[in-house]
Amino acid sequence: MNLKLKIWRQKNDSEKGRMVDYDVTDVSPDMSFLEMLDVLNQELIEKQEEPVAFDHDCREGICGTCSLYINGRAHGPQTKITACQLHMRSFNDGDTIYIEPWRAKAFPVVKDLIVDRTAFDRIQQAGGFISVNTSGNTQDANAIPIEKEHADKAFDAATCIGCGACVATCKNSSAMLFVGAKVSQFALLPQGQVEATDRVLNMVKQMDEEGFGNCTNTGACEVECPKGISLENIARMNQEYLKASLKG
Amino acid sequence: MSGIFNSSIGRKFAMALSALFLMIFILQHFAINILSVFSPDTFNDVSHFMGTFWVIQYLLQPVLIFGVIFHFVMGFVLEIKNNRARAVGYAKNSPSGNSTWMSRNMIWSGGFILVFLVIHFIDFWIPEINTKYIAGDMSGLVDPNVADSGYRYYEELVHKFEPIWRVALYCIGFVFLALHLLHGFNSSFQSVGANNKYTKGLKGFGKVYSIAVPLGFIFIALFHHFNH
Numbered sequence: 001m002n003l004k005l006k007i008w009r010q011k012n013d014s015e016k017g018r019m020v021d022y023d024v025t026d027v028s029p030d031m032s033f034l035e036m037l038d039v040l041n042q043e044l045i046e047k048q049e050e051p052v053a054f055d056h057d058c059r060e061g062i063c064g065t066c067s068l069y070i071n072g073r074a075h076g077p078q079t080k081i082t083a084c085q086l087h088m089r090s091f092n093d094g095d096t097i098y099i100e101p102w103r104a105k106a107f108p109v110v111k112d113l114i115v116d117r118t119a120f121d122r123i124q125q126a127g128g129f130i131s132v133n134t135s136g137n138t139q140d141a142n143a144i145p146i147e148k149e150h151a152d153k154a155f156d157a158a159t160c161i162g163c164g165a166c167v168a169t170c171k172n173s174s175a176m177l178f179v180g181a182k183v184s185q186f187a188l189l190p191q192g193q194v195e196a197t198d199r200v201l202n203m204v205k206q207m208d209e210e211g212f213g214n215c216t217n218t219g220a221c222e223v224e225c226p227k228g229i230s231l232e233n234i235a236r237m238n239q240e241y242l243k244a245s246l247k248g
Numbered sequence: 249m250s251g252i253f254n255s256s257i258g259r260k261f262a263m264a265l266s267a268l269f270l271m272i273f274i275l276q277h278f279a280i281n282i283l284s285v286f287s288p289d290t291f292n293d294v295s296h297f298m299g300t301f302w303v304i305q306y307l308l309q310p311v312l313i314f315g316v317i318f319h320f321v322m323g324f325v326l327e328i329k330n331n332r333a334r335a336v337g338y339a340k341n342s343p344s345g346n347s348t349w350m351s352r353n354m355i356w357s358g359g360f361i362l363v364f365l366v367i368h369f370i371d372f373w374i375p376e377i378n379t380k381y382i383a384g385d386m387s388g389l390v391d392p393n394v395a396d397s398g399y400r401y402y403e404e405l406v407h408k409f410e411p412i413w414r415v416a417l418y419c420i421g422f423v424f425l426a427l428h429l430l431h432g433f434n435s436s437f438q439s440v441g442a443n444n445k446y447t448k449g450l451k452g453f454g455k456v457y458s459i460a461v462p463l464g465f466i467f468i469a470l471f472h473h474f475n476h
């Protein structure tokens with residue numbers, strides 16, 4: 001396939017970026033999207049040009065590092081996959097493909113298609129953990145009975161890979177699906193109860209301080225999430241937050 | 249508790265509570281208005297009761313006005329805040345693949361409803377307040393000097409829907425109300441944390457409510473226009 005790419009190029013976080021056109025030829029439909037970018041970068045290097053900077057790591061949909069807004073959709077036209085799991089057979093010969101970084105005030109562009117997602121780390125640090133006694137008296141987690149439904153839902157919430165597609169796709173750049181998942185995975189389990197009040201208050205406070213927008217329940221995040229995290233987690237976070245606010 | 253309404257979730261919660269209150273009000277408003285189609289006398293009696301009973305006039309009416317103003321002001325404030333959360337937009341964006349038009353354009357449907365409400369207030373609410381609290385006529389009669397002249401409410405309603413332009417304007421207003429409710433109904437339940445086994449049923453009920461109630465209002469406007 002021959003394709004026309006329109007890629008966001010930005011030297012660094014302080015310089016203004018712009019869309020730049022590239023032509024790629026003889027693209028195999030079996031290539032992954034990132035492999036196609038690798039080929040483009042090889043060509044650019046051979047021409048003594050600056051390769052396109054983009055985030056990637058595991059390339060198998062687990063790490064959440066890749067973060068491309070492809071043709072107006074987070075992680076591209078397919079649902080429940082990351083950009084690294086997207087293959088060129090999803091496109092047609094002659095297509096024009098727009099490739100942009102996640103857009104959010106809380107995710108500033110570092111270079112080209114790479115954005116700074118450490119806002120998510122700071123939200124996690126604010127409360128996305130449990131304190132466990134590791135002095136030798138730690139209770140075996142498997143010895144604590146947990147309802148199957150709760151265990152399943154907690155596991156589903158814990159599958160969030162923190163890629164930021166929810167923020168990128170939300171018209172308000174809201175991080176509530178991410179924070180909702182992180183709050184839910186603990187709120188549903190007995191281990192998470194000890195710090196439940198502080199956790200949700202602190203994580204939401206940090207989320208607001210980072211400059212993410214307000215959720216207006218469009219549901220776009222749920223559709224674009226590569227792990228299919230449900231909106232139910234946002235509702236649970238809302239409940240937890242209201243309970244915690246009344247207690248605190 | 250003090251900082252709850254300064255947080256994103258607290259604002260969502262407040263927005264949802266005002267929405268739930270307004271949806272109950274709309275249903276009550278419809279229930280009274282539809283009486284004008286089936287029984288003008290009952291419509292007159294209920295309208296007089298609503299317009300003169302002190303609990304409604306002096307307690308519930310101010311709450312309603314506050315609820316309406318709060319909902320609109322908060323809606324615009326949140327929209328401004330949300331726009332600030334994305335300084336640079338996408339060169340290409342295809343949101344129709346992941347969300348409904350209604351959910352993405354609440355500010356526009358809400359804005360048109362606000363315009364409609366201003367017209368509605370000028371048509372009905374301000375003249376009513378003028379008659380009762382400025383002219384001091386609490387009788388509700390067509391002619392306050394003639395005891396058996398009958399209540400004025402039905403006549404006023406029918407008279408308002410004589411010009412076709414006003415009927416058209418109201419119909420457009422109700423279409424925007426339907427579009428707003430189609431997302432807003434379920435969104436308000438999600439915001440207060442209600443997403444559970446009843447959500448599917450609630451979504452179905454929300455769709456029926458969002459279409460049936462505005463359609464009912466349209467029917468009332470058309471009925472009075474074409475029957476008088």
